[in-house]
Amino acid sequence: MNASKKFDARRSARTVATLVLLSAFAFGHSAHADKKSKQAATPQLSLNMAKNAAMAALIQCRQDGYAVSVAVVDRSGVLITQVRNPAAGPHTIGSSYGKAFTSASMGQATTNLANAIAKNPALDGLRDMDPRLVILAGGLPIVINGQRVGGIGVGGAPGGQLDEACAMQGLQRIGAE
Secondary structure: OOHHHHHHHHHHHHHHHHHHHHHHHHHHHHHHHHHHHHHHHOOOOOHHHHHHHHHHHHHHHHHOOOOOEEEEEEOOOOEEEEEEOOOOOOHHHHHHHHHHHHHHHHOOOHHHHHHHHHHOHHHHHHHHOOOOOOOOOOEEEEEEOOEEEEEEEEEOOOOHHHHHHHHHHHHHHHOOO
């Protein structure tokens, strides 16, 4: 083989190797981009959304004549934000957080849990599962695009159904289901 043909063969081999590497990089980059887009598609509860939900619930209860506290937690039950009417009792801080935690971790309204325990006393042990659980009406899971992203809890109105109505106003404000 003469020198010219050897040079062309080496150049062709390098060109093929370069194309293979570029293809691998592009495929890998594309797979990484697809993974990122799937992660981005998972709904998140932003701080701004949490604040809006909490304030909407607080304002609704204030308009209804109730001094309450409102807590919003993420899907893991970690507090994102909490607001309190200055006239609300100090116990409302813990109850609103507990209701939010309970609805986020159990995936349902705290009213449903309270009713289930009332109908089936064997479920009473749920109350002792975690000291953060508060199984009283007033906590709702926050569901966006069919996925649970957190919970909202209201404490301080003279009845759990009134707390829950204010919490529902918070969900409506942020377009949660």
